[in-house]
Amino acid sequence: MKDVVSSWLLFRVLFNPTSVFEELSNAEPQAHLIFLKYVLWLAIVPPVFAYIGASKFGWRLGAEQPLIVPSNDLVLISIAYFFALLFGFVSAAIVAQWMASTYGARHALGIHFALIAIIAAPLVAGSVMHLFPHVFLNVVGLIPPLIWSMYLLYKGLPIVLDISPERGMLMASALIGYLLVGAVSLLGLTVALWGRGIGPSIGI
């Protein structure tokens, strides 16, 4: 088993996922290397796009005028977004590792970091939509990457974690439950921060 995985993993997973699954199934990457090499950058990209888009165009929520958020608040929101994504990545990997014993899957944390990273890669690529923060365009634009991510999860999980496709289906569905909760938590956290005065000026 190799303890490192080749470069361009995240790019290859977008176009040739099978080779990535097979490579990871024979690798035993170290968690801290995956974290520094991939996860950290995956978590930085969407907030940077979001910051650039919001400062340039304002939030386009459908009304005629865009919502212009003060620059200081945008920095705070982007940093909060970064940490929320980082927490999401790391916690999803830890939850996947916790589930692994139930489904008889590989247990090393590094492989779970790598799995979550490749699943997240299409969504992070799709976050290029944040450069023009129109809510509806972002929702629509993120649907194809979301479908690709779900395909990677259901198809890749059993290969990477070395379990049967049926067990993989069960574990992937359990993980979907956690990821959906993570997504809705991000919404709730955002809204709660607006209420605390971080973000647009709203009448609460």
Add this chain to the structure above:
Amino acid sequence: MGPRHWAVDRYLVVSDTELSNEKEFYFDEVVTALVMFSMLWAVVAMSVGVYIAAELIWPSLDLGMPWLSFGRLRPLHTNGVIFGFGVSALMGTAFYSVQRTSHVPLFAPKLAWVCCFGWQICVLLGGMSLLAGWTSSKEYAELEWPFDIAITILWVCFGIVFFGTIAKRRIKPIYISNWFYGGLIIVIAMLHIVNNLAIPVTMSKSYSLFSGAPDAIVQWWYGHNAVGFLLTGGFLGMMYYFLPKQAERPIWSYRLSIVAFWAFTYSYIWAGPHHLHYNAVPEWVQFLGVGMSLVLLAPSWATMINGIMTVSSASEKLKTDPALKFIVLSLAFYGLATFEGPMMAIRSVNVVSHFTDWTIGHVHSGALGWNAMITYGTFYFLVPRLVGAKLYSVKLANIHFWLALAGTMLYVLSMWGAGVSQGLLWLSLDAIGELSFSFKDIMASMPPFYALRLVAGLVFLFGTMLMTFNLFMTIIGRPTIQVEPPIVSEEWAVK
């Protein structure tokens, strides 16, 4: 064999070994009929939902006719789905499972037929009354007083059949699914009667006994617990019976299911006031609603974990059984909806989310992702066994699975986007502290989200139609098979 195994294991073990000499059979014809009615209502009521989703984009679709207006079709959609599709499915599965977990045929089978057909007539005529404009204006309790009385009588009949079967059971323990179905029957009766107390004025109009803030509190005590004890508790009864049967193994932790039942029953009943934040109800009542909503997370997730762990070692079944994957995914959406609900009950989140489409998205992540998915999974399991035949098409069922998942995800995403935008825009202030946007302007920007929701609804409806076709083709021309109750061993028999 410990008590936690009793229901599933006794059935599996004893039914293959000892058969009764008495020729008595489970009464399953009524179950088949209720399943068929449920599928019919699913198609009708979801079609109405798709139509009103289109009306929100193209309002002229009401063709200028009052009975096609959104205000009349929307309660037809919700009542049709909840009472037509949902309750028919719950009645059918309750009648099926209570016989097998009590090891006796149904008590008063003729009364069960009265429940079945009476309920369908009630839903049909009730739906027509909504189209005619009869309404009490209470959400999810719109039907007027003649229907309220009919529902009460039919519900009591449902209770007599169900509890009568438990009373004449041949096995001592009462399996956990029956506790949930029993809770459904008792609590919904209580909620329905209290919330619909009214003074009739004419055949089509009555006025509630309650007024002002107490009326709102009673209404949401009803509304939220209809979600709790019907859409959650009732369907948990379905889950606790059919999931172990499909997985062919006992519930992971029977003890946890009992603890979760009582925790669920105790905490749910208080959570209604979270629908009334920042309203003219006492603040302590609102905070009580928030507190109990947060507490609810524990029993909800205990049940989800119990389900996921039960199915976790039954992966081989997925190779042959298309039904199981619906149930597995329904548990994921159950986890989402039962987390999202308490989160939206928190006042600082609710201040933005309330009165937006986020709420509609939340309801549908539960209704499509949890209620419909678990019912579909149950029907795919149940129908072939009711008629003793193979499923007409496994391939269609697999296609249905992906359509159901795609429809639900698209629905939730579109409503999250629309809801959060609305919440922010409603509250946005300009430089001098006035509201930045008018209601009209905000709603004028919503059609793209509503178009996406319409696509989601069509995808989900198409999947439901495939299932209906698939299961009708499985049933058609075949009688319901007769199954004898197994002998109960001495150890567990009612003396």
